[in-house]
Amino acid sequence: MKVSFRFDKEKGWVTDVPDRSKVYIKDSIVERPDLFSSNEHLALAMGSCTSSDVISIFKKMKAEYTSFRCEVDADRATEHPKTITKADIHYIIDGNVTKEQAYKAIGLSLTKYCSVSILARRGGTALTFSLTLNGERLSNHLAPEQAVQTS
Secondary structure (H helix, E strand, C coil): CCEEEECCCEEEEECCCCCCCCCCCCCCCCCCCCCEEEEHHHHHHHHHHHHHHHHHHHHHHEEEEEEEEEEEEEEEEEEECCEEEEEEEEEEEECCCCCCHHHHHHHHHHHEEEEEEHHHHHHHCCCEEEEEECCCCEEEEEHHHHHHHHC
16 A cells, blocks of 8 residues: 655645545644544544454355444544543444344454554554444443443
């Protein structure tokens, strides 16, 4: 894997990979409140990585979801280095998915497959997850290992 980017005095950091969509990253020099910061990109990466895993595991389970949404609520340290200290990944799933299937897929993702969230945990992020299944909030702020135990 290789990525590259350049600094644009008006846009901030811009990816510079031919034939790929451009990604703009907020910079402290260029005030662009419409852009995501590096830590916001990390939160997005955690959410998208685990969501892709969960959907892939659902496919193998033949669990049919009709909608899937993910929200990541993260806190940053107030002092440098301003790392993400705490993150809760909230899965909002509708469809023909049992709570056992959801917990199993989430647990496998967060403890075995999602490299981004596992790396964040190894770096000191207190990672939890929450689950809303078919409109019912089933759990709040569980540790990833609790998903494995619940399934």
